[in-house]
Amino acid sequence: MRRGIQPESLDTALKDEALALGVEIQFDATARPEDCHVVATGPRHPTGFVVGAKIEAATDEDRCVMWVGHPAVPHGYFYLVSSGGQGVVAATVLSSGTGPRPCLRSALAAMESLMPGFVRRCGPQFGGYGQFGLRPDYVQHGALWVGECAGLQDALWGFGINAALTSGWLAGRALDEGVDYNTLLEQHLLPWVRGSLVNRWLLERGGSSAISGVLAAWSIHQGVRGDGLPFIRRLYRPKWLRSRLLDRARADLLLPGDEGIECIHLRRR
Numbered sequence: 001m002r003r004g005i006q007p008e009s010l011d012t013a014l015k016d017e018a019l020a021l022g023v024e025i026q027f028d029a030t031a032r033p034e035d036c037h038v039v040a041t042g043p044r045h046p047t048g049f050v051v052g053a054k055i056e057a058a059t060d061e062d063r064c065v066m067w068v069g070h071p072a073v074p075h076g077y078f079y080l081v082s083s084g085g086q087g088v089v090a091a092t093v094l095s096s097g098t099g100p101r102p103c104l105r106s107a108l109a110a111m112e113s114l115m116p117g118f119v120r121r122c123g124p125q126f127g128g129y130g131q132f133g134l135r136p137d138y139v140q141h142g143a144l145w146v147g148e149c150a151g152l153q154d155a156l157w158g159f160g161i162n163a164a165l166t167s168g169w170l171a172g173r174a175l176d177e178g179v180d181y182n183t184l185l186e187q188h189l190l191p192w193v194r195g196s197l198v199n200r201w202l203l204e205r206g207g208s209s210a211i212s213g214v215l216a217a218w219s220i221h222q223g224v225r226g227d228g229l230p231f232i233r234r235l236y237r238p239k240w241l242r243s244r245l246l247d248r249a250r251a252d253l254l255l256p257g258d259e260g261i262e263c264i265h266l267r268r269r
Ligand SMILES: Cc1cc2nc3c(=O)[nH]c(=O)nc-3n(C[C@H](O)[C@H](O)[C@H](O)COP(=O)(O)OP(=O)(O)OC[C@H]3O[C@@H](n4cnc5c(N)ncnc54)[C@H](O)[C@@H]3O)c2cc1C
Pocket: 029, 030, 031, 040, 041, 042, 043, 050, 051, 052, 126, 127, 128, 129, 130, 146, 147, 148, 149, 153, 158, 159, 160, 161, 162, 164
């Protein structure tokens, strides 16, 4: 999926849909939360970093590969996604011990030894950060907070597009149907968000042996069923054990931040 201002990106598609529905967009303008129905301003406090580079691949084949717990990116992961000869390599860093740019360099070097000659040319780099947190109330200053500014994000991998789109849709429903936004979030999103925090905590505590175990089980499921997604979905399902672990995950990983939000703190390791 492409992001950004180019014609075939998610962002452009959403903008075009909004314009077609008669929405007026004001660029380079800001507003106070008190004057908004919905606040969707993205991450404010970094709880993880991503840095990547566009690449030209030696083959047109589709490739999607991820390395977790590899020494090149010790407390995080790096991945390659490539299709039609164009792709990205990116490293996601979940601690403040190693800078994101050195991680990208070591990820590219590791890739060269793991898949020699696959990356033909490295193009422009990109990067950013993400925010994960839990808050007691997602309605503040009279506005509904959605996406990463509300901390709604996958704490395990830092993939927040699904949470941003889902919470945006729920905020729309809450306003349109007069339903309580917190209740909708509880029904559709928060159990998954909390599950992601427990998963992150388990992986941080379990280290590379836990990661290897999960990846081996995932790979077996993928092989047997021809689809790895049900296995991943189950990892996020709140179960009795997970809800008991949530308090420990919260105590270990979250710190109080602004406006009642508890954010993951990056530990120097
Ligand atoms: C490099 C990188 C790679 C990623 N890869 C993935 C991935 O593969 N899969 C995935 O699911 N997630 C990924 N993510 C995370 C994903 O991009 C975010 O979780 C998602 O975009 C969050 O959506 P959002 O709408 O909450 O915030 P954003 O997408 O950050 O949008 C917030 C918008 O609000 C604007 N804004 C900020 N302040 C104000 C203000 N005061 N007034 C008006 N506008 C304001 C910003 O300019 C921005 O346009 C990645 C993130 C990064 C940085």
